[in-house]
Amino acid sequence: MKKSVVFFSVFFLTLSGCMTAKMYRQAEASLGDGAYLDAVYTAAQILDENPRYKKAVSLITEYYTPALQNGEALLKQAALSEDPARTEQRVQIYEKLVKVTGRAAALGLENVTFPDYTADLSQARADAVFLFLSYAQKAVDYRDAHNYGVKALNYAPDGEKSRVRFEMASVLYDKALLLARGSDEQTLLKALDCFTAVGKWDPSYSDTAQRMSDVRTKLAELYYTTAVAKSGSASRTELKEAMSLFEKAVAQVPGYKDSAARMARLKDRLTVRVFCYSPDWSNGSTYWRSSSFGYFNGTAVAAEFRQELARRLIGNRYIEFPTLSLNAVIWNGSLYTVQSTAHNSGCDYMVAVTLALPSGSEVRKRTEDRFRSYRVPSYRVTVKTDRNGVVSTVSSATVSESAYNRLRSSIGNQAAFESILMQEGVRLGKPSSGQWYYDIDTVSSSVQLTEREYIFEFDLRGTAEVIDLWSGRTVYTARETKTVYGSAGKEYINLPSSLSHLKTPGFRPDYDREKALTDSEVETVLSRMASDVAVFLGRQT
Numbered sequence: 001m002k003k004s005v006v007f008f009s010v011f012f013l014t015l016s017g018c019m020t021a022k023m024y025r026q027a028e029a030s031l032g033d034g035a036y037l038d039a040v041y042t043a044a045q046i047l048d049e050n051p052r053y054k055k056a057v058s059l060i061t062e063y064y065t066p067a068l069q070n071g072e073a074l075l076k077q078a079a080l081s082e083d084p085a086r087t088e089q090r091v092q093i094y095e096k097l098v099k100v101t102g103r104a105a106a107l108g109l110e111n112v113t114f115p116d117y118t119a120d121l122s123q124a125r126a127d128a129v130f131l132f133l134s135y136a137q138k139a140v141d142y143r144d145a146h147n148y149g150v151k152a153l154n155y156a157p158d159g160e161k162s163r164v165r166f167e168m169a170s171v172l173y174d175k176a177l178l179l180a181r182g183s184d185e186q187t188l189l190k191a192l193d194c195f196t197a198v199g200k201w202d203p204s205y206s207d208t209a210q211r212m213s214d215v216r217t218k219l220a221e222l223y224y225t226t227a228v229a230k231s232g233s234a235s236r237t238e239l240k241e242a243m244s245l246f247e248k249a250v251a252q253v254p255g256y257k258d259s260a261a262r263m264a265r266l267k268d269r270l271t272v273r274v275f276c277y278s279p280d281w282s283n284g285s286t287y288w289r290s291s292s293f294g295y296f297n298g299t300a301v302a303a304e305f306r307q308e309l310a311r312r313l314i315g316n317r318y319i320e321f322p323t324l325s326l327n328a329v330i331w332n333g334s335l336y337t338v339q340s341t342a343h344n345s346g347c348d349y350m351v352a353v354t355l356a357l358p359s360g361s362e363v364r365k366r367t368e369d370r371f372r373s374y375r376v377p378s379y380r381v382t383v384k385t386d387r388n389g390v391v392s393t394v395s396s397a398t399v400s401e402s403a404y405n406r407l408r409s410s411i412g413n414q415a416a417f418e419s420i421l422m423q424e425g426v427r428l429g430k431p432s433s434g435q436w437y438y439d440i441d442t443v444s445s446s447v448q449l450t451e452r453e454y455i456f457e458f459d460l461r462g463t464a465e466v467i468d469l470w471s472g473r474t475v476y477t478a479r480e481t482k483t484v485y486g487s488a489g490k491e492y493i494n495l496p497s498s499l500s501h502l503k504t505p506g507f508r509p510d511y512d513r514e515k516a517l518t519d520s521e522v523e524t525v526l527s528r529m530a531s532d533v534a535v536f537l538g539r540q541t
Contacts (some may be wrong), residue, residue, distance in 0.1 A: 020050050027059060037074065040067035041096040044103035057107060064104045065112055071097045084148070087131045091155065094121035128155040133167055142175045142194040149201065169202035180215050188219050216252040223249035224257060231266060236541075239270055270318045272541050275347040276309070277338055278302035279354050304523065305353045305464065308530035309537070318541040322347060336472075343469040349540075350467045351533060355460060355525065363458050369493075370451045375444045376496075379404035381421065382441070387434040394436065395429040407440050414438070450493035457485035462525035464533050478532035480525050 023046050030039035040063050043056040078090040097117040105114045132152035139145040149168035156164045179191035195212045198205055227245035230238045243266045246259045278301040306321045313319050324345055342350050382396040403424045410416040417438055466476035
């Protein structure tokens with residue numbers, strides 16, 4: 001613990017030394033520029049942290065008088081003016097002079113004077129408050145006025161701060177009233193912002209809350225009127241703008257007029273309804289029924305595809321995916337009946353999703369061998385003897401798992417125990433002297449086997465046709481082909497009898513297409529098609 005304290009003490013002393021050296025270099029740089037007041041002021045700051053720093057003492061002793069002369073000259077340059085920067089500079093000069101004279105007096109410098117600048121500093125601060133309030137009054141932009149008010153508040157003594165807040169609230173209130181007379185969006189938003197600033201300076205000032213409410217109403221009416229005009233357009237762009245304007249109106253005044261009803265009608269006009277349909281028919285050897293792909297039956301393919309589309313179009317409020325109960329009859333592969341039904345339900349587009357084998361596609365067969373290790377249990381029974389506390393094994397034998405379980409239940413019953421051993425054909429030698437007893441246990445060893453899996457693979461094709469239900473034409477097509485595979489079963493090579501329990505039940509030597517596809521493989525095909533279709537639909541909205 002003491003070592004840690006010493007370490008951190010040394011660390012902070014080192015850090016302090018580095019900062020002192022850096023500040024002294026700054027003081028020397030100021031001397032080089034002829035800025036004697038800044039140089040001596042920095043040296044005085046050094047002594048606040050390190051009173052024994054001799055270089056800082058020497059610098060103050062040598063340059064104290066030039067620093068006062070430099071300060072007086074700077075004050076003449078920073079005489080009261082209409083420049084806000086000069087106003088702050090004047091306060092800063094007096095602050096430095098007060099610091100410098102106080103430090104020099106504490107060092108006991110001889111043959112010099114120590115002017116008292118504290119009254120001048122107080123007056124400079126009071127002047128700054130007055131001037132910044134006047135700058136705020138004259139400012140054209142209310143945001144500049146607010147910033148000047150912040151400076152005035154910083155220079156005001158605690159007893160004056162409430163007065164400054166009230167005066168700033170009054171200044172901003174007058175500016176907000178002028179802005180509130182405007183009729184365009186930007187001017188009214190500025191008025192609202194300006195009234196908000198009034199409330200921050202003085203929450204209870206005049207009728208600010210009512211004035212803000214009046215401005216919000218003007219804004220809501222402005223948005224509402226423009227939105228109504230745009231709502232009659234046939235352009236989707238203008239309809240979206242109208243929706244946005246209605247939303248702005250109710251943001252300013254909740255429930256403004258009949259905005260909610262108009263927005264509902266607009267949303268209905270803007271929304272593109274897309275029905276996802278999965279054909280479920282056969283056409284010779286080219287198409288497979290969708291129900292051939294595991295759980296991806298006719299409706300599941302469409303549902304999965306719709307979910308992918310919805311995920312990729314998240315945030316697009318102008319697309320809906322209705323679920324329709326269609327019992328359509330498809331003649332010669334035609335989708336006319338489905339189109340008609342979906343069209344009557346108000347859909348704009350239908351996406352017909354098909355999973356199929358490419359024409360002439362063949363199943364390719366192969367095998368894969370893997371090497372795996374298994375822990376094989378072995379069940380043993382042992383005769384042990386205890387001669388004066390020394391235990392040793394007399395004889396042992398391996399028994400079956402079933403015998404092991406029966407022997408465990410017969411421990412303590414020697415006759416039953418030996419009867420089970422005899423049934424197993426096990427005879428163990430017994431010691432001629434000493435106390436002996438039976439013991440049973442389980443050991444295990446590692447065995448490596450070759451696991452052979454029979455694989456079949458083929459190409460799966462996915463097609464998504466986007467059909468415009470108002471024209472009956474296919475307006476977009478997305479395709480994706482992926483090689484997929486499945487397992488027809490496994491077998492173990494050189495399987496020892498001790499591992500007979502590992503045999504795969506129901507091994508199928510014939511290839512079964514019904515189990516060919518995993519969910520993820522089908523989802524990959526659907527996902528890539530959905531990505532393309534999502535881009536197309538996004539352009540339509």
